[in-house]
Amino acid sequence: MISHEEIQAALSSRIDGEPTGLDDAIVDAHVSGCDECRAFLDRSLALDRQLHAGSPAQLAPPVDLSAAILAGVDDEWRRFSRRRELGLAVGRIALVTMAAVWVVWAVRLIVSGGEEPVIASTASVRFGVALALGFTAWRPQQIPGVLLIVGTMFTFTLGFAVRDAVLGMGQFELAGVLVPLLSLAALVWTWVADRGGAWRRAWRMLDANPS
Ligand SMILES: [Zn+2]
Structure with a gap:
């Protein structure tokens, strides 16, 4: 049995554009049959509208917003x-x-690389990054930590690539820069999609703050 508190927490998350942890259909079914949670939704939406409008003066009289929704x-x-x-x-x-x-990148290295310890450790780092990226696909809330690691890797590989290009040493491997860059882009995209609503809301709150 889902409590009113859980439903109301889910409604707040939904308005903030955050994951609710509950199925929308379950939340909607509860709200349509529960006066208490409907009143909560009305209050939350009215508050959200007020922030949206950016001025307390524009706070509309309490209308039955949830019914309309x-x-x-x-x-x-x-x-x-x-x-x-x-x-x-x-x-x-x-x-x-x-x-x-x-x-694939890790497997290719192992297949072509032989037995050197540096090959094994580079390949295991690549497997580790693969695991971390898969994990963030499942849990986008964990993106900041992984972003830090992949961002650092990208910065270093780019730095070494530029150094090698300038000094004309070593062979430039495009994948070395491209793979971390694309991973970085996927992480940032997902992070913004996941957290964008909350940021917008926080920004509106700052914006609406009378000074
Ligand atoms: Zn309820």
């Missing part, structure tokens, strides 16, 4: 949530694809 008349926030889900789905596909690329 449940009737599908004004589903702006629902559209927003769908857009977010689409962005997140694209990001997850990109992350899984990049995880597969890192695995």
